[in-house]
Amino acid sequence: MNCQLCQNELDAYLEGTLPQGTGIQVAEHLKKCSVCSESFQLLTLANKVMDAEMKVQSNPFLVTRIMAGIEEMENQSASFQHIPAYQKVFKPILISVSLAAAIFFGVFLGSTYLSAESHQRIPVELSYMNDAALESIDLFSQL
């Protein structure tokens, strides 16, 4: 048996569904070939992991949890049905109008912005003026 044939039969060999003769041939090949033997070991590992996951049990209270979830969902939908129709309509409208007003106010506030360049600048001469010299402190002390 060559490697190609052996690889094709590995799953069936692992599941024990091969005819006896073929099974013996695969077993003989696995003893001699390290590559196929490695493949077989990895396949065994995969099956073990899947078997172990398959045997994991769900939460013992899962059924109760599911039924409680359904009950809660039904209660929520029932309480929503009790809300008066005008409230169901008025609330989203109020939220939408408030949101639109906030956006409009934000845009309006932003548009009032003026850059520093657009402001009237102080003449250069004024910046050299010494205010302290113009208004002596003595002027007030004489009063």
Place this chain on the structure above:
Amino acid sequence: MTDAEIIDRINGGDRNLYRLLVERYQPLVFRTCMGFLHNKEDADDLTQDIFIQTYQTLTGYKGDSSFSTWIYRISVNACLNKIRKSSKSSFLQRFENVFGSEKNIEYSFPASEAENPEALLINTEQKEWVERALNSLPEKQRIAIVLSKYDDLSQKEIAEIMETTEGAVEALIQRAKANLREKLSSLYKKKKK
């Protein structure tokens, strides 16, 4: 009481009977979720969501196929959607790995397996290899192998769930097994280096 009778009575207003359906099909849905998600808590949560979703759409069940086929389809779609929408970024996953995610801690083999020293050799790293190899399979191959291995369904039943032919399912399972072997080999070789 048959599934059809239960569903008729639920749709007629006897809603408490839904518990019977949940008790009957909860192990099946949970196993399917485990096959796709590989995590007990996630599988529990998704099983709950699936049954709530099924309850909401129960009036839409026309009885064209068996209830088990119908709930299998819902479960497979829910699992695939959950995987697609998984919001965990690779950064968060790395963060979890650094500080030890619960996923690794809570995993344990059933008592009969744990008694076997060989089973104990399967460490979390090897479990991750298998999960990664399974997760990297194309969607249809993955569905076929999960339904075959985890739910132990026949090719005929899988074909009905996937709405395809038995021949196509057989081919999908064969390709899935070959791909799984290849992916595991490459992961093993990378590890050896």
